[in-house]
Amino acid sequence: MEFGGDLIFVGKTEEDEIPEEDDIEEQIEESSPQNGDEETCCLDILDTAGQEEYSSLRDAYMRSGDGFFIVYSIVSRASFDEAVAIFSLVQNLANSENSAAILCGNKCDLEDQRVVTYEEGQQVADKLGIPFCETSAKTGTRVKEAFEKLVLEIPTHKSTQKIVMLGSGAVGKSALTIRYVSDQFVDNYDPTIEDSYRKMITVKGKKRAAGKGIPGAGNSGSLNSSRRQSRVRSFMSSLSGIFTWGRSWRRRSTTTDDLPVQQQQQQQRGIPNRRASAPPRRTHAKNCTKNIKCKKTDTNVILVSMKDLDQMDNVATGDPVYCDKCQVVLSCVSDTKQDGDKLLWKCEFCGHENVSTEVREEEIPKADTIDYALSAPEPQEKQVVMGAEAEKTEATKPGTTGSGYVVYCLDISGSMGGTTQLPELQAEWKRQRDGNLASGGDQVTRLQAIQEALRRQIERLHLENPERRVIFITFESAVEVYGDCTSDTIQEVPSNIHEEFDPLLSYGEKYSREHHIKPLSESYDKMRTIIDMLSPKGCTSLGPALSVAMGIVNGSVGSEIVLCTDGAPNGGIGSLSSCEVRPGSHFYIKAGEYAKEKNITISILAVEGARTGLEMVSKCAEISGGTINVLNPLEISRQLRLISQNYIIATYVTITLFLHPELEVDDPRFPKGSSKIVKEIGSATKDTDMTFVYKLKNPGKKLDIEKIPFQVQVSYTLKDGRKMLRTISKSLSTTDCREAMEEAMNVSVVGTAAVQKTAYLASKGDLENARSHLLSNKLMISKGSRNLKQKEEKVAFMEESKTLSSVVNKLHKERKGSSLRACGFSDLDTTVLHQNLAQSSSKLYGASRKMELMRKRTETNQAVSAAYYDIQQM
Numbered sequence: 105m106e107f108g109g110d111l112i113f114v115g116k117t118e119e120d121e122i123p124e125e126d127d128i129e130e131q132i133e134e135s136s137p138q139n140g141d142e143e144t145c146c147l148d149i150l151d152t153a154g155q156e157e158y159s160s161l162r163d164a165y166m167r168s169g170d171g172f173f174i175v176y177s178i179v180s181r182a183s184f185d186e187a188v189a190i191f192s193l194v195q196n197l198a199n200s201e202n203s204a205a206i207l208c209g210n211k212c213d214l215e216d217q218r219v220v221t222y223e224e225g226q227q228v229a230d231k232l233g234i235p236f237c238e239t240s241a242k243t244g245t246r247v248k249e250a251f252e253k254l255v256l257e258i259p260t261h262k263s264t265q266k267i268v269m270l271g272s273g274a275v276g277k278s279a280l281t282i283r284y285v286s287d288q289f290v291d292n293y294d295p296t297i298e299d300s301y302r303k304m305i306t307v308k309g310k311k312r313a314a315g316k317g318i319p320g321a322g323n324s325g326s327l328n329s330s331r332r333q334s335r336v337r338s339f340m341s342s343l344s345g346i347f348t349w350g351r352s353w354r355r356r357s358t359t360t361d362d363l364p365v366q367q368q369q370q371q372q373r374g375i376p377n378r379r380a381s382a383p384p385r386r387t388h389a390k391n392c393t394k395n396i397k398c399k400k401t402d403t404n405v406i407l408v409s410m411k412d413l414d415q416m417d418n419v420a421t422g423d424p425v426y427c428d429k430c431q432v433v434l435s436c437v438s439d440t441k442q443d444g445d446k447l448l449w450k451c452e453f454c455g456h457e458n459v460s461t462e463v464r465e466e467e468i469p470k471a472d473t474i475d476y477a478l479s480a481p482e483p484q485e486k487q488v489v490m491g492a493e494a495e496k497t498e499a500t501k502p503g504t505t506g507s508g509y510v511v512y513c514l515d516i517s518g519s520m521g522g523t524t525q526l527p528e529l530q531a532e533w534k535r536q537r538d539g540n541l542a543s544g545g546d547q548v549t550r551l552q553a554i555q556e557a558l559r560r561q562i563e564r565l566h567l568e569n570p571e572r573r574v575i576f577i578t579f580e581s582a583v584e585v586y587g588d589c590t591s592d593t594i595q596e597v598p599s600n601i602h603e604e605f606d607p608l609l610s611y612g613e614k615y616s617r618e619h620h621i622k623p624l625s626e627s628y629d630k631m632r633t634i635i636d637m638l639s640p641k642g643c644t645s646l647g648p649a650l651s652v653a654m655g656i657v658n659g660s661v662g663s664e665i666v667l668c669t670d671g672a673p674n675g676g677i678g679s680l681s682s683c684e685v686r687p688g689s690h691f692y693i694k695a696g697e698y699a700k701e702k703n704i705t706i707s708i709l710a711v712e713g714a715r716t717g718l719e720m721v722s723k724c725a726e727i728s729g730g731t732i733n734v735l736n737p738l739e740i741s742r743q744l745r746l747i748s749q750n751y752i753i754a755t756y757v758t759i760t761l762f763l764h765p766e767l768e769v770d771d772p773r774f775p776k777g778s779s780k781i782v783k784e785i786g787s788a789t790k791d792t793d794m795t796f797v798y799k800l801k802n803p804g805k806k807l808d809i810e811k812i813p814f815q816v817q818v819s820y821t822l823k824d825g826r827k828m829l830r831t832i833s834k835s836l837s838t839t840d841c842r843e844a845m846e847e848a849m850n851v852s853v854v855g856t857a858a859v860q861k862t863a864y865l866a867s868k869g870d871l872e873n874a875r876s877h878l879l880s881n882k883l884m885i886s887k888g889s890r891n892l893k894q895k896e897e898k899v900a901f902m903e904e905s906k907t908l909s910s911v912v913n914k915l916h917k918e919r920k921g922s923s924l925r926a927c928g929f930s931d932l933d934t935t936v937l938h939q940n941l942a943q944s945s946s947k948l949y950g951a952s953r954k955m956e957l958m959r960k961r962t963e964t965n966q967a968v969s970a971a972y973y974d975i976q977q978m
């Protein structure tokens with residue numbers, strides 16, 4: 105349990121005049137504070153994926169970056185060639201007027217393995233007209249200097265500078281970033297997807313760099329010189345080998361056909377498209393024309409995180425001691441007295457006088473977090489539901505991604521044959537990198553994109569977790585269960601049961617009883633063959649496929665179903681096409697509730713383009729705790745990896761929050777006025793965070809206690825079947841001083857609660873309150889963040905909440921005076937709201953906190969990851 109601040113705010117809740125959205129963001133974007141020639145700013149470092157498959161995000165983050173850190177490894181010639189190609193890509197996409205780049209040869213500690221000389225690196229950088237540096241993330245050599253050099257090159261002064269780490273896989277982008285932000289070296293290799301690090305820094309000498317160019321202008325890293333661009337083009341054309349493609353690119357304009365898709369993607373990631381959509385800049389709030397009135401917000405927020413439910417530091421030897429009246433558990437904040445062999449305890453919540461004869465002094469909890477094992481682990485035979493040996497191995501193996509099945513339900517209906525245009529630069533990138541596209545082919549079908557994503561996904565699972573049991577189901581007009589893809593597990597679901605839930609479920613259950621699903625270590629090759637053979641046809645029987653999948657995994661707790669689809673379901677149960685009332689929506693609620701009850705999560709990957717009826721279909725994911733995404737087909741690979749990394753930690757999770765009777769929850773998600781909240785979560789992943797907003801029941805009333813107690817009880821089941829209870833008990837002092845409250849503010853907690861509540865209000869159609877809730881939190885966070893940690897988290901919050909802001913504002917404008925529910929949401933709106941409803945606080949961590957989190961994380965097996973890297977390079 106974390107609080108929004110170290111103090112409970114009990115002061116007055118005044119009204120505030122809040123400037124319109126842009127103005128708050130503009131205030132934060134104002135020039136960074138300068139002190140002599142020193143300048144303080146926050147670096148927002150985006151560590152990108154060198155292994156990246158298709159990514160239409162690539163040009164989005166390239167457009168938004170202020171500084172580009174282009175890395176190669178001095179022990180890899182290919183990575184050196186690729187760095188040059190990447191620079192050209194940056195030139196084509198970046199806002200060249202205001203950005204800068206540096207070329208960095210990393211791993212200089214590996215002198216005996218060097219294949220690229222220092223002189224070669226320097227020569228290339230000179231030709232490109234950017235600074236050069238050789239570094240070692242391992243020893244720390246020149247890492248700080250390299251980052252500072254780049255920051256100095258950036259021509260603009262801003263309080264947040266976006267740095268983008270670029271380069272091939274395994275050159276050390278993550279290692280350099282981590283060395284810089286926390287002065288540590290990460291020795292194990294885990295290919296990055298994309299990760300952000302926010303770090304406050306003070307740089308010296310930037311004043312001179314701005315506008316006027318820096319000393320040695322011929323070597324400036326700024327990308328704005330046309331002379332440099334022509335130098336680069338001629339240099340590129342002199343290169344032999346695979347990366348000579350840059351020369352044929354024409355300079356890209358923002359009015360190209362695929363821009364709307366990119367903008368949507370940018371929106372999804374919260375990246376503003378400066379060229380195309382940035383409003384004219386206003387630098388001061390007083391210039392704003394509109395103000396809206398709303399209540400000032402405060403930091404009275406609690407966050408309960410599931411991220412370390414499986415790590416137990418304080419396991420109690422005895423049983424929890426409950427208050428006879430209110431069920432609060434005796435804790436370190438309880439006021440106890442020993443009276444002979446009796447323990448006297450006046451409950452700090454309800455005041456009940458408890459007398460216990462069974463608790464000894466030493467059994468009174470000393471730490472604020474205590475874990476109680478309420479049952480022993482299940483015997484192994486019982487952990488095995490099906491596929492006996494596989495399950496046994498997996499359930500006991502640490503660091504696996506869950507103990508149930510992964511079921512991929514794949515839409516192969518006719519519309520999956522529709523093509524998606526690869527963005528021009530992506531097509532070029534892809535063509536040069538692996539030559540996979542047919543000549544002139546800059547189009548892929550949606551099915552091809554999903555096939556590619558699945559191939560990569562099972563390839564990675566096969567390496568990391570070969571005992572994982574993967575089941576494959578396809579749906580078009582027919583629903584085909586491929587099981588583990590071995591011939592005796594393939595069968596078609598009879599079409600005469602497509603319309604009814606129970607027979608479909610029973611079909612799945614029977615299937616699971618009759619078939620032994622092999623682990624990926626045995627099924628991998630066959631599965632690859634089946635994926636390659638798929639072709640699009642027929643309509644979209646999504647509901648029947650989902651029902652059968654649930655039947656198959658029923659009883660295998662912690663299973664995940666991933667639905668990949670591109671069109672509104674129009675066959676069998678859950679069909680949304682035929683009737684305006686959309687009767688199918690009931691099915692998705694029912695399916696979600698069933699999945700939650702059985703601890704199965706359903707995630708949806710919808711392919712953008714066609715309207716998928718996601719608002720209805722998404723109910724099953726929302727209720728079961730899965731994720732929802734509408735993606736460019738090219739992004740599916742990346743998203744599948746994200747889903748598999750966010751593994752299930754515990755099942756049957758229920759959170760009970762006890763508030764002092766003077767407090768009540770102030771949250772539309774829970775009954776008004778309650779001091780005790782019970783929230784069923786179902787399956788929890790490491791990113792599951794629940795927030796609760798509370799307030800004083802009687803705001804004017806003077807409290808006669810110094811410290812106010814809080815308790816959270818989390819009951820859950822671990823993978824080995826142990827039933828656990830975690831109690832977290834803390835107490836806080838109060839303040840009526842807004843300044844003191846802000847000083848003690850925990851920005852990542854307040855920010856997470858702000859976006860979760862805003863998304864909830866918006867999803868219920870209460871856009872007025874959603875908008876003002878987010879705005880008032882933005883204002884409090886932007887004004888009240890003073891120390892380093894707060895400032896780093898403020899930048900993260902502002903960045904991460906941009907997409908939600910724009911969706912809420914857009915909906916607010918569109919729906920003024922009309923009924924939102926009648927209008928419905930677009931698929932993109934549904935995705936954004938759902939993602940924010942389930943926002944994880946770790947997204948808002950600053951550098952120091954993030955490193956702490958990373959240290960705790962289970963390390964991916966180095967050998968396995970290295971093997972993955974080798975495969976990618978083949």
Ligand SMILES: Nc1nc2c(ncn2[C@@H]2O[C@H](COP(=O)(O)OP(=O)(O)OP(=O)(O)O)[C@@H](O)[C@H]2O)c(=O)[nH]1
Pocket residue numbers: 152153154155210211212213214239240241242243271272273274275276277278279280290291292293294295296297
């Ligand atoms: N000897 C040495 N090894 C390094 C150095 N920097 C990184 N490594 C190692 O190289 C491997 C890859 O490093 P990462 O930082 O994960 O590489 P990356 O560029 O982020 O890779 P992707 O995530 O695939 O894009 C890891 O095993 C690191 O420990 C360095 O300066 N010296």
